[in-house]
Amino acid sequence: MRSEAIVKFIKILPIIFGFSLLLLLIMVLFLLSGLNPITSCQLLFYYGFGTTTYLSEAFLRSIPILFISLGLMFPFMAGIWNIGAEGQFYVAAIVSAAIAIYSAWMPFPIPLILSIIGGCLGGAVYALIPAYLRVTRNVNEIFTSLMLNYIAIYSVSYLILGPLRNPTTNFAETPPIPGSAIIPRIFPNLRLNFLSILAFILIPITLIIINNTSFGLSLKFMGQNPIAAEFIAIDKKRIIITTMFISGFLTGLAAAHEVLGVVHAVRQGISSNYGYISIGIVYFGGMNPIGIFLISLLAAGIINGTRLVSFFTGIPIGLSDMLFGALPLLIFISNKAVEKILNSILIHRKRWME
Amino acid sequence: MNTNSIFSPDMSVSSLLFIEMRDITKIYPNGVYALVDVNFDLKPCEVHCLLGENGAGKSTLMKILAGVLKPTKGEILINGVPAEFDSPLDAQKYGIGMVHQLFNLIDDVSVIDNVLLLTPLSKREKLWLIKDKFALDFRKFAEEMGLPIDPFIKVRFLPAGLKQRVEILRLLYLGTKVLIFDEPTSMLTPLESKELFKFIRNVKSQSSIVWVTHRLNEVNEICDRITILRGGKVVKYYTEEDIRNGVELAELAYYMVGDAVVSYSDKIKGDALQNTFDKPILKIDNVVVKDDYNNIKVKGINLTLYKGEILGIAGVSGNGQKELVEAILGCRSLEKGSIIFNGIDITLKSISERLKMGLAYIPADRLERGVADGISIAENIYAYWVNTINRFNNSIGILNKKCLYDKVINLIKEYNIKTIDPSLPVRILSGGNLQKLLIARVLQNPCVKVVIAEELTAGLDIKTMQFIHRKIIESCKQGISFILISSELDELLKLSDRLAVIYDGKITKIYNNNVDNIDLMELSEYMMGIKY
Numbered sequence: 001m002r003s004e005a006i007v008k009f010i011k012i013l014p015i016i017f018g019f020s021l022l023l024l025l026i027m028v029l030f031l032l033s034g035l036n037p038i039t040s041c042q043l044l045f046y047y048g049f050g051t052t053t054y055l056s057e058a059f060l061r062s063i064p065i066l067f068i069s070l071g072l073m074f075p076f077m078a079g080i081w082n083i084g085a086e087g088q089f090y091v092a093a094i095v096s097a098a099i100a101i102y103s104a105w106m107p108f109p110i111p112l113i114l115s116i117i118g119g120c121l122g123g124a125v126y127a128l129i130p131a132y133l134r135v136t137r138n139v140n141e142i143f144t145s146l147m148l149n150y151i152a153i154y155s156v157s158y159l160i161l162g163p164l165r166n167p168t169t170n171f172a173e174t175p176p177i178p179g180s181a182i183i184p185r186i187f188p189n190l191r192l193n194f195l196s197i198l199a200f201i202l203i204p205i206t207l208i209i210i211n212n213t214s215f216g217l218s219l220k221f222m223g224q225n226p227i228a229a230e231f232i233a234i235d236k237k238r239i240i241i242t243t244m245f246i247s248g249f250l251t252g253l254a255a256a257h258e259v260l261g262v263v264h265a266v267r268q269g270i271s272s273n274y275g276y277i278s279i280g281i282v283y284f285g286g287m288n289p290i291g292i293f294l295i296s297l298l299a300a301g302i303i304n305g306t307r308l309v310s311f312f313t314g315i316p317i318g319l320s321d322m323l324f325g326a327l328p329l330l331i332f333i334s335n336k337a338v339e340k341i342l343n344s345i346l347i348h349r350k351r352w353m354e
Numbered sequence: 355m356n357t358n359s360i361f362s363p364d365m366s367v368s369s370l371l372f373i374e375m376r377d378i379t380k381i382y383p384n385g386v387y388a389l390v391d392v393n394f395d396l397k398p399c400e401v402h403c404l405l406g407e408n409g410a411g412k413s414t415l416m417k418i419l420a421g422v423l424k425p426t427k428g429e430i431l432i433n434g435v436p437a438e439f440d441s442p443l444d445a446q447k448y449g450i451g452m453v454h455q456l457f458n459l460i461d462d463v464s465v466i467d468n469v470l471l472l473t474p475l476s477k478r479e480k481l482w483l484i485k486d487k488f489a490l491d492f493r494k495f496a497e498e499m500g501l502p503i504d505p506f507i508k509v510r511f512l513p514a515g516l517k518q519r520v521e522i523l524r525l526l527y528l529g530t531k532v533l534i535f536d537e538p539t540s541m542l543t544p545l546e547s548k549e550l551f552k553f554i555r556n557v558k559s560q561s562s563i564v565w566v567t568h569r570l571n572e573v574n575e576i577c578d579r580i581t582i583l584r585g586g587k588v589v590k591y592y593t594e595e596d597i598r599n600g601v602e603l604a605e606l607a608y609y610m611v612g613d614a615v616v617s618y619s620d621k622i623k624g625d626a627l628q629n630t631f632d633k634p635i636l637k638i639d640n641v642v643v644k645d646d647y648n649n650i651k652v653k654g655i656n657l658t659l660y661k662g663e664i665l666g667i668a669g670v671s672g673n674g675q676k677e678l679v680e681a682i683l684g685c686r687s688l689e690k691g692s693i694i695f696n697g698i699d700i701t702l703k704s705i706s707e708r709l710k711m712g713l714a715y716i717p718a719d720r721l722e723r724g725v726a727d728g729i730s731i732a733e734n735i736y737a738y739w740v741n742t743i744n745r746f747n748n749s750i751g752i753l754n755k756k757c758l759y760d761k762v763i764n765l766i767k768e769y770n771i772k773t774i775d776p777s778l779p780v781r782i783l784s785g786g787n788l789q790k791l792l793i794a795r796v797l798q799n800p801c802v803k804v805v806i807a808e809e810l811t812a813g814l815d816i817k818t819m820q821f822i823h824r825k826i827i828e829s830c831k832q833g834i835s836f837i838l839i840s841s842e843l844d845e846l847l848k849l850s851d852r853l854a855v856i857y858d859g860k861i862t863k864i865y866n867n868n869v870d871n872i873d874l875m876e877l878s879e880y881m882m883g884i885k886y
Contacts, residue, residue, distance in 0.1 A: 212753050214740035221737040224726030230685055231723050233709035233741040 018334035047308035048301030062300035064254035068278040071250030075243040084145030086275025087152030088123040092252035095122030100181030111181040120252035127248025183261040193261040280327035370398035378428035406583035407815035421445030451530035466505040515546035633661040641691035651677040653859035666850030674859035718808035727781040
């Protein structure tokens, strides 16, 4: 069993290395904007995790990322590249908001439940479009899911500027979500709500699914060798449809959490790029629910921290977007570097043993 | 041997070479000792045979000579002068070239393009090439060598024998003086092999040849000297004199394997009950299949497989075997015809449905079609079982990992798969152990009724081969049927209850009984389409 521990350690190594790179990049960016990198970094972590409120805010921001990343983990593991979480998020957000607004006359829990379910299904159905095209027509899901993002974003723009526009403020947003569809808070002074708990419950559930079910095993196998998967009776079509459904469904959950629990409306930019950030998070987390949880919390804290630091020091707020744009690159670099280092260590050890 | 001459590559190409490899040691980055202090030499105008099981280090030694690999220690002397190869191109400059087992040709372009790819060209020719001039020259050269070939034909359309001919001609055309043949007869029919032997005897007068093989019967045909490798060391060396006095094949086999070979030439089936096979399990009815390029590859095949029998399919590869297998498995659709399995028409069923019904597949390309090499040995086995057997899931779909793990441990013991820990990734397994894993995985599945196996023991050593043969016979007695598709005629003749010959997408002959006493010449005539 010792070898297993070593294998696990090797899997964690790129994450640690990649995170150090991320920190380094943050410091360089602070330096470039004329700040002291060390104190700014301290400040960043203070604003990210320093007090109960800041910590709860970090958790709050990590929840949609966690939902989406846990969902994306399934198709990614099977080698299906769902780049469309962003679009699925928008569709789910507008569906759940519309249901909440139009069913406001019903007593309290019914509109809430309806709009959560509606949002989830909206995201799932939107994710099924590329899956269906892939299965029946063998259209590459990367292109279809990516292109569908734009369709979703602009359709939602149309809706919040047109039929669903808030008549009182006339901003580009929907009317506020009525009280009957708002998810209650756990603590009155923190913004965490009861749906947030579900994200944490999902961590062990997904862990069991990927490690202890034939579905999870098949996913892993298919991701590693899609050709051989066919020859050991793995139903590839079923897996494509199921994983895309799960990922769309969980993205929908993230959207419902954001709309019904945090923002209480759909605005432009409601997704805060979560759909794209999560792609990097899944890889950074090593395709493992626990890793994804830790990384998404860290990412949420860093996003909050950089925003507040930018706000207080007057440097551009796009800093955090820049960081997370660089995330896939950092992961790639750290993976390659760790691989190289390990190889050279192994070779040296062999020589030494001789 | 003139050690005083100032060395120049041009000179060595024009004259014959004397090659010495001294104390060659090769350690792979993963710590495997492939070769330990191996000495090997090659005189002009001789055929030096390099014998050994798979994994003995033959290929490594020859790759070092051809410049593909660099030795960890040791040196290569050419006409007494140390030489160092950084790439195959360097070796080519010295006049050393290799005929690869699976042919190093580009399928989609013509023969002459393949030749020109390696020909050193002048600056003018690099800018503006008159291909016809080269082609005519090459054709003339080929005819002079006694191996005529059309230089404009696409390599894809050539049978294996002619592809090999292109490789040989290309090397000779480039002025190669040392030809290394890596398992040259593995892709050829007996007739083609005979032709190759004849050619080797002719070409010997102007070049030297290293003949790498694990087939003993070739040794007496052409070899002048023999070196036997085992476990990366030279275990036996025969001089010209020894060969002239005659060498017992059993002795060679003894040195190759290391312990007494258990009457390998005997039919392993022995006096196994000649079951009367009467229960058909798989019926292939007038099947027509197209390949990826829309050519009809299988042209109306009828075959019936009975319960508990081994049906061998002999044929030169590329005559529709691959398409036939894929059609039976269900990953290639039929143009015409039907397949009935166990009484049910499965023509329209998907591959995973068919596999769940009890078909199983042991692929020739084990890494591409058999396993996912990044995940663990145990998970590779689980992944097949849980998708074909329902028993391992409990009511809510959670796997019984303990039960699975115990089964895997037993399996690894029973099949003697060499690994420290089943949680290590599959890529650390050697070819033989990988094949054992694939076979174990299939035969341990209680639902399996028909196994389709391609190249069952290709690349395996004799011990593993015998072990696998024994397992196959055992499971036949339990009622599992096999379709064996192989280029090793020996194996087919040894194992099959019935033998079908495929040529150009048709079954040209079925030997229904007495597979042991088939006339090999007649068989190869069927395989080549001379007789049908």
